[in-house]
Amino acid sequence: MTTEHRIRRIGLAAARAFVQARTGIVLDVMVPEHFEQRHIPGALQACVHEVVFCDAVAALAPDRAVPVLVYGAGAGSQDGRMAAEKLLRLGHADVRWFAGGLEAWCAAGLPLEGSAPHARPDAHPPVVMPDGTYMLDTAASAIRWTGRNDNGAHHGTVNCAAGSLAFSRGHGTGDLRIDMRSIRDLDIADAALRPVLEAHLASDDFFFTALFPQAALEDMALAPLPSATATTPNYRLTAQFALRGMRRRLALNVALRGVGDAGGLALAGHCDLNRTRWGVLYGSARFFRHLGHHRVDDAISLDFRLVYAPARGR
Template sequence: MNIIFKSAMILAVVAGTSLINKEVKTVNTETSTAIWTGKKFGGSHNGTIDLKSGQLEFNNNQLTGGEFIINMSSLEVTDLSGDNKAKLEGHLKSDDFFSTATHDTATLKITKVDNTSSPYKVSADLTVKGITNSITFDLTTAEDTATAQIIIDRSKYNVKYGSRSFFSGLGDNFIYDDFEVDVTLKF
């Protein structure tokens, strides 16, 4: 009787385990893209930033989590060239903006996924310049690709330059606090 009971328990565990299909998908940092857009009064700039590493977690083909490390030193401006490009890239990497010499990476860790709708409603902790805040965004997955547009309020990460959240009297010389990052992840 004891052998039959043990055999039944083993079969139940094996059968139950096969119903759960957990999978971690590593993001291909070479083919994935992150395109940022920052806006100022009367204009905008855009560029790219690279992922250092990333992964998405799925359970029964439903997104459940993920973690990413962003290479802040890779920040590049794509709408300018020559000296103007170099000057803006240097300024964005300086202490006025993202302080990449002391904060060369940022991280994003998914903390909650509402997978009852499409696209997924994602909550995550974003850490920039050592400061962590919760953000939310929609994420769509299809086969080997995930896409999202993430809106980030730079003032929450002590990025003050040209911000009306920190300075008054800027007139038309301000930069909007929110910037967009359009992400396409390949895995």
Template sequence: MTRIIEPQDWAQEWAEVWVQHPRAPDAPVLLDILSPEHYAAIHLPHAVNACVYEVAFIGNVVNLAPDKKTEIVLYDMNSAAHAAASAATKLEKAGYTNLTEIKGGLEAWLAQGLAVEPIGAALPAEPVIADKNYVLDCDKSILRWTGRNLNGAHNGTIPFSSGALLIENGTLSRGNLVADMKGIRDVDMAGTGLADVLVAHLLSDDFFDVEVFPTAEATFVLARPIAQAPAGSPNVVLNMNLTIKDITHPVQIPAIVAPDDKGIKMHAAFDIDRTRWNVIYGSGKYFKALGSHLVDDTISIEFFLKAG
């Protein structure tokens, strides 16, 4: 059972130990379980870091506290986060028997005016996206596709030849992506003759007819931000016009758009019915008695975009 302690109570309870004997054998280990980058920016005095998100978390704690009877005092970002509870569960399973959590974590500590290190440090500001037109980095962006039939699935990539994403008022508002359909590749059978056969078929007029239609295009015409979306969840819904084989249909997709160094990243995953774009080979809507040649109408698509 993890003991819960108020920040002020913790500060008072152990003040003399930390000031006079910070490395005494019976001194607790004050454990910051957030990322190393966050720890470097701000942490409680005398805290050490072992990030609970890392696979090596328990091994790192063992290095810091070999004696599993040592009191380990954990703190998280705030009371809404689950990292401290997760860390406590992991430590209990590893045999640690003397666990304490600082209630409310780092935010509660700061709210009570208690000292932090480095002196005068504040919580890192949430990164923001500057308003501008970002040019797609085609070398670091990719379209991933998955097609299926009753026997299994194939997946691969298509490169982008150009693109741009416009940020207005801190969120994506419009954009355009052009995919080089002649660059279709299969990944799951890469290095085999079967991959070459599949790619040749996809390039042919049975599927995407790339000699006639060498590009596909996605144009974002409207974006609706998703309020208070947590990190890692879609934070915008995009209305997109998707053009394949010179046929255009509207598609609505959820996406994650986030700052990245001096640019932005975007991830979106969605499904389309290929037959709407006249890609009908092996479709049960258009052919009968297909047997093993039946191909699912649904194609799954993912955008992984980087722009600066």
């Protein structure tokens, strides 16, 4: 029998009776800053999202025979159920999950404790981009690439050269310049072989950096995705991607988040590019026959995190 089937799920009336009886432990498993604002009277706190959750519970409830009522945010949030499963695996004999959680408790008008018991904070405040201009922080930004062939894969980095974003009413425009001469491999340990691959990538076989030293995202446009959550991409990025003298349309979903205390932004995402669309044909079986061990997958994967700071004087 799984722990999920052994969880004793209770409703509001039973939870209220448990709290009033004071014969067991009431455990709030949400983040500490939320607990500090409002919680069920007499509740203790151990955040189920922390890696030390089990140690915290062991300190709060050393006697595993004592009944424990756990609650989280409420319907649709898995925090209380996940905590109950963990307690059962730790050997607690009587674990009760108040599935309605704090939402049901508040909706019933029952008493609360905390610094702001009547506050109703948004669980995940929507990301709203303030109007203004943002400049790329090249040192804090990173682009990682992965290329694959029959023998495995190589991965490395390429540096950003410059970039900017401008937002108006939640929509953004901008550009990004990439220094293709900075392309580096990170997986080859042999110091003599690594420069061979890097020179190969810089040559006319691949990115021809002597003639095309930069790649670019031009005419960037960012539009909000209406169905996004706080942990999924929330903007649609479209642009013309210029590489090796060719421009092709690029469209992908990205995550745009606020970072730091100074109003900065971070734009992160992943895409798989068919390099042959930009004339990078080396090793492609679409364009050559009898390649032997020189076959190289057409797709190049890019993972990026671009960090922006507000432009001075905006």
